[in-house]
Amino acid sequence: MRDIWVGLFVALGLLALTLLALHVSNLLSLPSGKGYFVTAEFDNIGGLKVRAPVKLSGVVVGRVESISIDSKNFRAVVGMNIESNYSIFPIDSSAAIYTSGLLGEQYIGLSPGAEDAVLKSGDRIALTQSAIVLETLISQFLFNKAAEGDKK
Amino acid sequence: MMRPVLNLLARIGQGVMEALARLGRWFVFMLGLLPALPASLLRPRLIVDQLYQVGVLSLQIILVAGAFVGMVLGLQGYSILATYGSAESLGVVVALSLVRELGPVLTALLFAGRAGSALTAELGLMKSTEQLAGMEMMAVDPLKRVVAPRFWAGVLTMPLLAALFSLVGVLGGYAIGVGLLGVDSGSYWSQIQSQVDFREDIINGVIKSVLFGVVAVWIALFEGYDCVPTAEGVSRATTRTVVNTSLAVLGLDFVMTALMFNV
Numbered sequence: 001m002r003d004i005w006v007g008l009f010v011a012l013g014l015l016a017l018t019l020l021a022l023h024v025s026n027l028l029s030l031p032s033g034k035g036y037f038v039t040a041e042f043d044n045i046g047g048l049k050v051r052a053p054v055k056l057s058g059v060v061v062g063r064v065e066s067i068s069i070d071s072k073n074f075r076a077v078v079g080m081n082i083e084s085n086y087s088i089f090p091i092d093s094s095a096a097i098y099t100s101g102l103l104g105e106q107y108i109g110l111s112p113g114a115e116d117a118v119l120k121s122g123d124r125i126a127l128t129q130s131a132i133v134l135e136t137l138i139s140q141f142l143f144n145k146a147a148e149g150d151k152k
Numbered sequence: 153m154m155r156p157v158l159n160l161l162a163r164i165g166q167g168v169m170e171a172l173a174r175l176g177r178w179f180v181f182m183l184g185l186l187p188a189l190p191a192s193l194l195r196p197r198l199i200v201d202q203l204y205q206v207g208v209l210s211l212q213i214i215l216v217a218g219a220f221v222g223m224v225l226g227l228q229g230y231s232i233l234a235t236y237g238s239a240e241s242l243g244v245v246v247a248l249s250l251v252r253e254l255g256p257v258l259t260a261l262l263f264a265g266r267a268g269s270a271l272t273a274e275l276g277l278m279k280s281t282e283q284l285a286g287m288e289m290m291a292v293d294p295l296k297r298v299v300a301p302r303f304w305a306g307v308l309t310m311p312l313l314a315a316l317f318s319l320v321g322v323l324g325g326y327a328i329g330v331g332l333l334g335v336d337s338g339s340y341w342s343q344i345q346s347q348v349d350f351r352e353d354i355i356n357g358v359i360k361s362v363l364f365g366v367v368a369v370w371i372a373l374f375e376g377y378d379c380v381p382t383a384e385g386v387s388r389a390t391t392r393t394v395v396n397t398s399l400a401v402l403g404l405d406f407v408m409t410a411l412m413f414n415v
Binding site for chain 1: 345
Protein backbone atom coordinates (compact mmCIF):
# COMPACT_ATOMS: atom_id res chain seq x y z
CA MET A 1 0.00 0.00 0.00
CA ARG A 2 2.74 2.39 0.98
CA ASP A 3 4.67 1.49 -2.14
CA ILE A 4 1.74 2.63 -4.25
CA TRP A 5 1.62 5.96 -2.46
CA VAL A 6 5.37 6.48 -2.77
CA GLY A 7 5.20 5.55 -6.45
CA LEU A 8 2.32 7.97 -6.96
CA PHE A 9 4.18 10.71 -5.11
CA VAL A 10 7.37 10.35 -7.12
CA ALA A 11 5.42 10.12 -10.39
CA LEU A 12 3.41 13.23 -9.49
CA GLY A 13 6.57 15.13 -8.56
CA LEU A 14 8.32 14.21 -11.79
CA LEU A 15 5.18 15.07 -13.75
CA ALA A 16 5.12 18.49 -12.05
CA LEU A 17 8.76 19.07 -12.98
CA THR A 18 8.09 18.12 -16.61
CA LEU A 19 5.00 20.29 -16.76
CA LEU A 20 6.96 23.22 -15.32
CA ALA A 21 9.69 22.65 -17.89
CA LEU A 22 7.38 22.23 -20.88
CA HIS A 23 4.36 24.32 -20.10
CA VAL A 24 5.67 27.11 -17.87
CA SER A 25 9.15 27.75 -19.26
CA ASN A 26 10.29 28.47 -22.77
CA LEU A 27 12.02 25.11 -23.22
CA LEU A 28 9.99 24.33 -26.34
CA SER A 29 10.38 27.75 -27.89
CA LEU A 30 14.13 27.93 -27.28
CA PRO A 31 16.24 27.91 -30.41
CA SER A 32 17.55 24.44 -31.08
CA GLY A 33 21.01 25.63 -30.08
CA LYS A 34 22.30 25.33 -33.59
CA GLY A 35 22.25 28.68 -35.26
CA TYR A 36 24.50 31.36 -36.54
CA PHE A 37 25.84 34.40 -34.75
CA VAL A 38 25.60 37.90 -36.19
CA THR A 39 26.33 41.25 -34.59
CA ALA A 40 24.95 44.72 -35.04
CA GLU A 41 26.06 48.12 -33.75
CA PHE A 42 23.57 50.54 -32.28
CA ASP A 43 23.90 54.11 -31.00
CA ASN A 44 21.46 53.33 -28.21
CA ILE A 45 19.89 50.03 -27.31
CA GLY A 46 17.41 51.48 -24.80
CA GLY A 47 16.23 48.71 -22.49
CA LEU A 48 17.22 45.77 -24.66
CA LYS A 49 18.25 42.73 -22.62
CA VAL A 50 20.07 39.49 -23.26
CA ARG A 51 17.60 36.77 -24.38
CA ALA A 52 15.29 39.36 -25.93
CA PRO A 53 13.71 37.96 -29.09
CA VAL A 54 14.89 38.73 -32.60
CA LYS A 55 11.92 38.90 -34.92
CA LEU A 56 11.24 38.94 -38.62
CA SER A 57 7.72 40.10 -39.51
CA GLY A 58 6.73 39.37 -35.91
CA VAL A 59 8.02 35.78 -35.99
CA VAL A 60 10.76 34.95 -33.48
CA VAL A 61 13.80 33.80 -35.45
CA GLY A 62 16.48 34.09 -32.76
CA ARG A 63 17.55 35.59 -29.47
CA VAL A 64 19.93 38.31 -28.31
CA GLU A 65 22.98 36.57 -26.93
CA SER A 66 25.37 39.28 -25.84
CA ILE A 67 25.44 43.02 -25.32
CA SER A 68 28.71 44.90 -25.06
CA ILE A 69 30.37 48.19 -25.88
CA ASP A 70 32.81 48.73 -28.71
CA SER A 71 35.66 50.50 -26.91
CA LYS A 72 36.79 52.32 -30.08
CA ASN A 73 33.66 54.10 -31.21
CA PHE A 74 31.59 53.79 -28.02
CA ARG A 75 28.63 52.16 -29.71
CA ALA A 76 26.69 49.21 -28.34
CA VAL A 77 27.42 45.88 -29.99
CA VAL A 78 24.54 43.40 -29.86
CA GLY A 79 25.30 39.78 -30.70
CA MET A 80 22.37 37.61 -31.69
CA ASN A 81 21.92 33.96 -32.38
CA ILE A 82 19.63 33.27 -35.32
CA GLU A 83 18.24 29.79 -35.89
CA SER A 84 19.93 27.97 -38.70
CA ASN A 85 16.72 27.26 -40.61
CA TYR A 86 16.41 31.01 -41.07
CA SER A 87 19.71 31.47 -42.90
CA ILE A 88 17.86 33.45 -45.53
CA PHE A 89 18.73 37.02 -44.63
CA PRO A 90 20.28 39.06 -47.45
CA ILE A 91 23.60 40.63 -46.50
CA ASP A 92 22.14 44.15 -46.61
CA SER A 93 19.35 43.40 -44.12
CA SER A 94 18.76 45.99 -41.43
CA ALA A 95 18.10 45.69 -37.70
CA ALA A 96 16.03 48.01 -35.53
CA ILE A 97 15.05 47.99 -31.88
CA TYR A 98 11.31 48.12 -31.28
CA THR A 99 9.10 47.98 -28.23
CA SER A 100 6.16 45.62 -28.07
CA GLY A 101 3.30 47.76 -26.86
CA LEU A 102 3.95 51.12 -25.28
CA LEU A 103 5.70 49.81 -22.17
CA GLY A 104 6.42 46.23 -23.19
CA GLU A 105 9.71 44.43 -23.65
CA GLN A 106 12.12 45.52 -26.35
CA TYR A 107 13.11 43.30 -29.23
CA ILE A 108 15.13 43.44 -32.41
CA GLY A 109 13.20 43.58 -35.65
CA LEU A 110 15.03 42.48 -38.78
CA SER A 111 13.98 43.67 -42.20
CA PRO A 112 15.39 41.84 -45.19
CA GLY A 113 17.38 43.62 -47.87
CA ALA A 114 17.66 42.84 -51.55
CA GLU A 115 21.14 41.32 -52.10
CA ASP A 116 21.59 37.73 -53.21
CA ALA A 117 24.37 36.93 -50.74
CA VAL A 118 23.08 35.90 -47.29
CA LEU A 119 24.33 36.68 -43.79
CA LYS A 120 26.73 34.11 -42.39
CA SER A 121 28.01 33.42 -38.91
CA GLY A 122 30.18 36.27 -37.65
CA ASP A 123 28.80 38.84 -40.06
CA ARG A 124 27.85 42.32 -38.95
CA ILE A 125 24.57 43.94 -39.85
CA ALA A 126 25.52 47.37 -41.13
CA LEU A 127 22.18 49.14 -41.26
CA THR A 128 20.73 49.70 -37.81
CA GLN A 129 18.18 51.90 -36.17
CA SER A 130 18.44 52.65 -32.47
CA ALA A 131 15.80 52.27 -29.83
CA ILE A 132 13.43 55.15 -29.46
CA VAL A 133 14.03 56.68 -26.06
CA LEU A 134 10.86 58.32 -24.86
CA GLU A 135 12.66 61.15 -23.03
CA THR A 136 14.58 62.20 -26.15
CA LEU A 137 11.37 62.16 -28.14
CA ILE A 138 9.56 64.34 -25.62
CA SER A 139 12.43 66.80 -25.28
CA GLN A 140 12.67 67.09 -29.07
CA PHE A 141 8.97 67.72 -29.26
CA LEU A 142 9.14 70.40 -26.57
CA PHE A 143 12.15 71.95 -28.31
CA ASN A 144 10.27 72.14 -31.59
CA LYS A 145 7.28 73.68 -29.85
CA ALA A 146 9.51 76.29 -28.26
CA ALA A 147 11.14 77.02 -31.62
CA GLU A 148 7.70 77.49 -33.21
CA GLY A 149 6.77 79.87 -30.41
CA ASP A 150 9.90 81.96 -31.12
CA LYS A 151 8.97 82.36 -34.79
CA LYS A 152 5.61 83.85 -33.91
CA MET B 153 31.75 44.93 42.67
CA MET B 154 33.60 42.67 40.24
CA ARG B 155 31.23 39.76 40.63
CA PRO B 156 28.54 40.68 38.03
CA VAL B 157 31.21 41.40 35.43
CA LEU B 158 32.93 38.09 36.12
CA ASN B 159 29.59 36.28 35.97
CA LEU B 160 28.83 37.86 32.61
CA LEU B 161 32.28 36.88 31.30
CA ALA B 162 31.79 33.34 32.55
CA ARG B 163 28.43 33.10 30.80
CA ILE B 164 29.88 34.35 27.54
CA GLY B 165 32.72 31.86 27.89
CA GLN B 166 30.29 29.03 28.54
CA GLY B 167 28.26 29.99 25.49
CA VAL B 168 31.31 30.00 23.26
CA MET B 169 32.52 26.65 24.61
CA GLU B 170 29.08 25.13 24.08
CA ALA B 171 28.89 26.51 20.53
CA LEU B 172 32.35 25.14 19.71
CA ALA B 173 31.47 21.75 21.16
CA ARG B 174 28.29 21.65 19.08
CA LEU B 175 30.26 22.58 15.99
CA GLY B 176 32.67 19.76 16.73
CA ARG B 177 29.85 17.23 17.21
CA TRP B 178 28.23 18.48 14.01
CA PHE B 179 31.50 17.91 12.16
CA VAL B 180 31.90 14.41 13.60
CA PHE B 181 28.30 13.62 12.65
CA MET B 182 28.93 14.85 9.12
CA LEU B 183 32.12 12.81 8.76
CA GLY B 184 30.29 9.75 10.06
CA LEU B 185 27.26 10.19 7.81
CA LEU B 186 29.12 10.81 4.55
CA PRO B 187 30.59 7.28 4.25
CA ALA B 188 27.25 5.80 5.35
CA LEU B 189 25.38 7.44 2.47
CA PRO B 190 26.43 5.21 -0.45
CA ALA B 191 26.02 2.03 1.61
CA SER B 192 22.41 2.84 2.45
CA LEU B 193 21.54 3.01 -1.26
CA LEU B 194 21.94 -0.77 -1.32
CA ARG B 195 18.80 -1.09 0.79
CA PRO B 196 16.18 0.91 -1.13
CA ARG B 197 13.40 -0.64 0.97
CA LEU B 198 14.38 1.60 3.90
CA ILE B 199 14.47 4.69 1.68
CA VAL B 200 11.03 3.94 0.22
CA ASP B 201 9.57 3.63 3.72
CA GLN B 202 11.04 7.01 4.61
CA LEU B 203 9.83 8.53 1.34
CA TYR B 204 6.34 7.67 2.52
CA GLN B 205 6.88 9.28 5.92
CA VAL B 206 8.69 12.35 4.65
CA GLY B 207 7.21 12.84 1.20
CA VAL B 208 3.72 11.40 0.85
CA LEU B 209 2.57 12.60 4.24
CA SER B 210 3.81 16.14 3.45
CA LEU B 211 1.81 16.28 0.21
CA GLN B 212 -1.36 17.56 1.80
CA ILE B 213 0.10 20.68 3.39
CA ILE B 214 2.33 21.41 0.38
CA LEU B 215 -0.50 21.20 -2.15
CA VAL B 216 -2.93 23.26 -0.08
CA ALA B 217 -0.30 25.90 0.75
CA GLY B 218 0.81 26.07 -2.90
CA ALA B 219 -2.73 26.58 -4.17
CA PHE B 220 -3.44 29.34 -1.67
CA VAL B 221 -0.12 31.12 -2.21
CA GLY B 222 -0.79 31.08 -5.95
CA MET B 223 -4.29 32.42 -5.44
CA VAL B 224 -3.11 35.23 -3.17
CA LEU B 225 -0.37 36.13 -5.66
CA GLY B 226 -3.07 36.22 -8.33
CA LEU B 227 -5.26 38.59 -6.32
CA GLN B 228 -2.50 40.92 -5.18
CA GLY B 229 -0.61 40.87 -8.47
CA TYR B 230 -3.77 41.65 -10.39
CA SER B 231 -4.71 44.64 -8.24
CA ILE B 232 -1.24 46.19 -8.74
CA LEU B 233 -0.83 45.28 -12.41
CA ALA B 234 -4.32 46.49 -13.28
CA THR B 235 -3.39 50.02 -12.15
CA TYR B 236 -0.66 50.00 -14.81
CA GLY B 237 -2.94 48.44 -17.39
CA SER B 238 -0.81 45.34 -17.76
CA ALA B 239 -2.94 42.69 -16.11
CA GLU B 240 -1.90 40.25 -18.87
CA SER B 241 1.52 39.96 -17.20
CA LEU B 242 -0.17 38.42 -14.15
CA GLY B 243 1.00 34.97 -15.21
CA VAL B 244 4.63 36.07 -15.29
CA VAL B 245 4.43 37.61 -11.82
CA VAL B 246 2.86 34.48 -10.36
CA ALA B 247 5.07 31.98 -12.19
CA LEU B 248 8.40 33.75 -11.71
CA SER B 249 7.94 34.46 -8.02
CA LEU B 250 6.83 30.86 -7.43
CA VAL B 251 9.48 29.10 -9.49
CA ARG B 252 12.37 31.26 -8.37
CA GLU B 253 11.66 31.99 -4.73
CA LEU B 254 8.40 31.02 -3.09
CA GLY B 255 8.31 27.43 -4.32
CA PRO B 256 11.69 26.31 -2.95
CA VAL B 257 11.66 28.55 0.16
CA LEU B 258 8.11 27.98 1.37
CA THR B 259 8.38 24.27 0.65
CA ALA B 260 11.55 24.12 2.74
CA LEU B 261 9.91 26.04 5.60
CA LEU B 262 6.82 23.82 5.53
CA PHE B 263 9.06 20.76 5.22
CA ALA B 264 10.98 21.82 8.33
CA GLY B 265 7.73 22.10 10.26
CA ARG B 266 6.05 19.00 8.90
CA ALA B 267 8.86 16.49 8.27
CA GLY B 268 12.00 17.94 9.88
CA SER B 269 10.46 18.19 13.33
CA ALA B 270 9.13 14.63 13.02
CA LEU B 271 12.56 13.31 12.04
CA THR B 272 14.19 15.05 15.00
CA ALA B 273 11.57 13.81 17.45
CA GLU B 274 11.81 10.26 16.11
CA LEU B 275 15.60 10.13 16.30
CA GLY B 276 15.58 11.86 19.69
CA LEU B 277 13.15 9.35 21.10
CA MET B 278 15.18 6.50 19.62
CA LYS B 279 18.20 7.91 21.36
CA SER B 280 16.50 8.48 24.72
CA THR B 281 15.00 4.96 24.73
CA GLU B 282 18.51 3.71 23.86
CA GLN B 283 17.45 2.09 20.60
CA LEU B 284 20.42 3.64 18.85
CA ALA B 285 22.79 2.33 21.52
CA GLY B 286 21.09 -1.07 21.21
CA MET B 287 21.78 -1.13 17.50
CA GLU B 288 25.41 -0.37 18.10
CA MET B 289 25.53 -3.26 20.56
CA MET B 290 24.32 -5.54 17.76
CA ALA B 291 27.03 -4.15 15.48
CA VAL B 292 24.42 -2.36 13.35
CA ASP B 293 25.59 1.12 12.45
CA PRO B 294 22.65 3.43 13.27
CA LEU B 295 24.05 5.99 10.85
CA LYS B 296 23.68 3.49 8.01
CA ARG B 297 20.48 1.83 9.18
CA VAL B 298 18.51 4.80 10.51
CA VAL B 299 20.02 8.15 9.57
CA ALA B 300 21.21 7.69 5.96
CA PRO B 301 17.86 6.43 4.52
CA ARG B 302 16.12 9.41 6.08
CA PHE B 303 18.72 11.71 4.56
CA TRP B 304 18.18 10.30 1.05
CA ALA B 305 14.42 10.45 1.43
CA GLY B 306 14.54 14.10 2.42
CA VAL B 307 16.91 15.10 -0.36
CA LEU B 308 14.82 13.27 -2.98
CA THR B 309 11.57 14.62 -1.61
CA MET B 310 12.36 18.31 -1.55
CA PRO B 311 12.67 19.08 -5.30
CA LEU B 312 9.55 17.03 -6.03
CA LEU B 313 7.57 18.86 -3.36
CA ALA B 314 8.87 22.24 -4.56
CA ALA B 315 7.89 21.44 -8.16
CA LEU B 316 4.41 20.42 -7.04
CA PHE B 317 4.14 23.57 -4.94
CA SER B 318 5.08 25.80 -7.90
CA LEU B 319 2.82 24.00 -10.34
CA VAL B 320 -0.19 24.06 -8.02
CA GLY B 321 0.56 27.74 -7.31
CA VAL B 322 0.60 28.63 -11.00
CA LEU B 323 -2.71 26.81 -11.40
CA GLY B 324 -4.10 28.65 -8.36
CA GLY B 325 -3.06 31.96 -9.88
CA TYR B 326 -4.73 30.84 -13.10
CA ALA B 327 -7.95 30.01 -11.28
CA ILE B 328 -8.08 33.46 -9.67
CA GLY B 329 -6.66 35.53 -12.53
CA VAL B 330 -8.46 33.89 -15.44
CA GLY B 331 -11.46 32.39 -13.70
CA LEU B 332 -12.36 35.20 -11.35
CA LEU B 333 -10.74 38.42 -12.55
CA GLY B 334 -11.06 37.91 -16.29
CA VAL B 335 -7.43 37.92 -17.46
CA ASP B 336 -7.20 36.36 -20.90
CA SER B 337 -6.33 32.68 -20.65
CA GLY B 338 -4.11 32.69 -23.74
CA SER B 339 -2.04 35.67 -22.65
CA TYR B 340 -1.65 34.22 -19.13
CA TRP B 341 0.16 31.19 -20.53
CA SER B 342 1.93 32.83 -23.46
CA GLN B 343 3.38 35.58 -21.23
CA ILE B 344 4.61 32.91 -18.82
CA GLN B 345 6.20 30.91 -21.60
CA SER B 346 7.93 33.90 -23.13
CA GLN B 347 9.34 35.21 -19.84
CA VAL B 348 10.21 32.11 -17.81
CA ASP B 349 13.49 30.62 -18.93
CA PHE B 350 14.15 26.91 -18.53
CA ARG B 351 17.81 27.09 -17.57
CA GLU B 352 17.74 30.37 -15.69
CA ASP B 353 14.53 29.92 -13.72
CA ILE B 354 13.39 26.30 -13.58
CA ILE B 355 16.80 24.65 -13.21
CA ASN B 356 17.98 27.24 -10.69
CA GLY B 357 14.79 26.69 -8.70
CA VAL B 358 15.43 22.94 -8.66
CA ILE B 359 19.05 23.47 -7.59
CA LYS B 360 17.81 25.68 -4.77
CA SER B 361 15.30 23.13 -3.58
CA VAL B 362 17.84 20.29 -3.63
CA LEU B 363 20.22 22.37 -1.54
CA PHE B 364 17.45 23.36 0.87
CA GLY B 365 16.56 19.68 1.12
CA VAL B 366 20.12 18.78 2.10
CA VAL B 367 20.23 21.59 4.67
CA ALA B 368 16.80 20.85 6.17
CA VAL B 369 17.31 17.11 6.52
CA TRP B 370 20.84 17.51 7.75
CA ILE B 371 19.84 19.89 10.52
CA ALA B 372 16.84 17.74 11.49
CA LEU B 373 18.88 14.55 11.68
CA PHE B 374 21.77 16.18 13.53
CA GLU B 375 19.51 17.75 16.14
CA GLY B 376 17.78 14.43 16.73
CA TYR B 377 21.02 12.47 16.86
CA ASP B 378 22.66 15.04 19.12
CA CYS B 379 19.79 15.77 21.50
CA VAL B 380 19.94 15.42 25.26
CA PRO B 381 18.19 12.07 25.76
CA THR B 382 15.41 13.31 28.00
CA ALA B 383 11.84 14.44 27.34
CA GLU B 384 12.92 18.05 27.65
CA GLY B 385 15.98 17.48 25.47
CA VAL B 386 13.86 16.03 22.66
CA SER B 387 11.43 18.92 22.79
CA ARG B 388 14.27 21.44 22.70
CA ALA B 389 15.91 19.65 19.80
CA THR B 390 12.64 19.69 17.85
CA THR B 391 12.27 23.43 18.40
CA ARG B 392 15.87 24.02 17.37
CA THR B 393 15.31 22.03 14.17
CA VAL B 394 12.46 24.25 13.04
CA VAL B 395 14.15 27.51 14.04
CA ASN B 396 17.59 26.65 12.67
CA THR B 397 16.26 25.23 9.42
CA SER B 398 14.11 28.29 8.81
CA LEU B 399 17.01 30.66 9.47
CA ALA B 400 19.43 28.62 7.38
CA VAL B 401 17.01 28.35 4.45
CA LEU B 402 16.18 32.06 4.46
CA GLY B 403 19.83 33.11 4.69
CA LEU B 404 20.94 30.62 2.08
CA ASP B 405 18.14 31.70 -0.22
CA PHE B 406 19.37 35.28 -0.18
CA VAL B 407 22.93 34.22 -1.00
CA MET B 408 21.82 31.88 -3.79
CA THR B 409 19.47 34.43 -5.32
CA ALA B 410 22.28 36.97 -5.32
CA LEU B 411 24.58 34.46 -7.02
CA MET B 412 22.10 32.97 -9.49
CA PHE B 413 20.00 35.82 -10.80
CA ASN B 414 22.11 38.77 -11.81
CA VAL B 415 19.40 41.35 -11.34
